[in-house]
Amino acid sequence: MNEAPLGLLFGILAALIVLSGFFSGSETGMMSLNRYRLRHRAKSGHRGAKRASKLLEEPDSLISTILIGNNLVNNLAATIAALVAIRLYGENATLPAAVLLTLVFLIFAEIIPKTIAAYKSETVAYAASHILLPLKKLLFPAIWLVSHITHFVLRLTGIEKNDGSEHIGLDELRTIVGEAGHLIPKHHKGMLMNILDLEQITVDDIMIPRNEVFGIDIDADTDIIIRKLRDAEFTRIPVYQNDIDNIVGILHQRDIINSVDEQGRVQRDALLQAIRDPYFIPEGTPLNTQLFNFQKQKRRLGVVVDEYGVMQGIVTLEDLLEEIVGEFTSNLSTDTDDIVHQADGTYLVDGTTTIRDINKSMKWDLPTDGPKTLNGLLLEKLESFPEGSVGLTIDRYYFEILEMKGNLIQSVRAYSKGKGRR
Structure with missing residues (x-):
């Protein structure tokens, strides 16, 4: 190496700077990848995403590959820079050469490559994966040795290696949705946020309170019942006996047709048979649970009761869906009757x-x-x-x-x- 032409040494040194920049940029690019986007693109068949996903399955091996290559390149560059300095200016030039080399590496092999990789993580990572995958196999013995020594030292310090799995909570998911920007339309973003909030809202928050529940007394005269049914704004109506607290069933307006005789009069017996069993909901039930229960029970209206079985109000499937998609109304004003x-x-x-x-x-x-x-x-x-x-x-x-x-x-x-x- 001492007899090598200076031009060759400078060429090797330049190549080593480029290689060091490659390793620095590839590390930043791989670690900056959006893992969820990466998985989506890999499932869609993107080759670069598949290679990057394979590398990130073992992040410690990936980092070891990059760091082994980077340190090897940097040490070789330091050695060659010292040889060039000695041949040009003598042994006293090694210290200034080291300072100059550090500045060059800092700018051209660290800051610039990592900045580019941070902004163009996918482009850099997918391109780097072409080299990192075979390099990982080539350096397997060194990676194996370094990994085992590292894990041994970590165990001595009480730090255990985790499984590398990623789990995000609801708060993190809300942040992801909230910061999606133009990627998700505003209305869709609102719906997604409402869905995430369902488990924090209970039926107590959206139910029609007891004093506002519209119902019919089964003991009332048939004419009175029919008159109330004609004035009803709802298709499903709670039926009680003597007092609204004593809900005995739910009557669907559609079923009244079956109780009408040939003269157009409502037959009381047929009307009573049309009453369906009530469906009760414990107070405090989260909306996400109740949505599943409505689906499982094939119900659209439930009576909310407290721990003593006393009626507190009613909840409909429409009320619950409005918490997700907004009010079902054609009135564009923000004002309501209340x-x-x-x-x-x-x-x-x-x-x-x-x-x-x-x-x-x-x-x-x-x-x-x-x-x-x-x-x-x-x-x-x-x-x-x-x-x-x-x-x-x-x-x-x-x-x-x-x-x-x-x-x-x-x-x-x-x-x-x-x-x-x-």
């Missing part, structure tokens, strides 16, 4: 409106881990039933109780202090 936006920037809110509906409609963040309705939240904060108009503040939101009906807050004016009142 929440009405006023010209002065305030809202008139019905006391029975759920906290979740308020948060969704008004883009607020009232606490949802306590009372489920605005009436319950305000009474909890007041710790008593108000007499007359009363105002109170919860976080940055102001509420003014406008109307009471018995022990129920009927109407409330509300606004956010952050936005102010015009």
Whole structure:
């Protein structure tokens, strides 16, 4: 090597710098790959993705291959740079040559290749896999030795090798969906986020409360029952006996046709036979579980009961699906019958409106881990039933109780202090 022409040495040194840059860039490119995208492309038949996936199945062997090659190249480059410096300027030039070589390697074999690989990870990784796969086989004895020594030292320090499997939780999955950007349409992104939130929402949060349930009394006269059925806005109606707490079944409007005789009158016996057994749901059931239960039981309406079997409200499949896809309505306004936006920037809110509906409609963040309705939240904060108009503040939101009906807050004016009142 001492007798080799300087031109050849400079050429070898340049080649070693390129090789060092290759190993540095390939390491960054391989480690920067999106594993889920990589698996998708590999399953789709992409050859580069298949090679990269095979390499990443054993990340420790891959890193060993890259580092063995990189360190070998760097040491050879340092040796050749020292020979060139001695031949040109004598032994005193070895230190300046080492400093210069470090600067060259830092820029051209580390920073630039790794920056390119970070921005173009797939391109770099797929191209590098052509070389890394055969190199891994060629260096197998050295990799085997290095890996066993490394694992032995790690065991001495109490660090165990894991299986390399990747598990992501719901929070991480929400972040992935939230940061998908233009890759997922806004509406689809909202649906995906709603699906991920299903297990954090229970039937208590979306049920129609007991005092708002529309039902018919089975002991009432047939004419009264028919009159109520004609006025009903729903296809499935709870049937109770004497009291709404005593649900005895569910009646489908479609089944009433079978109870009509030739004169167009409803036969009571046939009507009673059309009543289906009720389906009960324990309070606190997560929505993801209830969606599965609706599918398994082939039901579309359930009665929510507490631990004592007392009715709390009803939940329909439509209510549950609305939590995923949004309201089934043709009204494009954000106002509902329970929440009405006023010209002065305030809202008139019905006391029975759920906290979740308020948060969704008004883009607020009232606490949802306590009372489920605005009436319950305000009474909890007041710790008593108000007499007359009363105002109170919860976080940055102001509420003014406008109307009471018995022990129920009927109407409330509300606004956010952050936005102010015009």
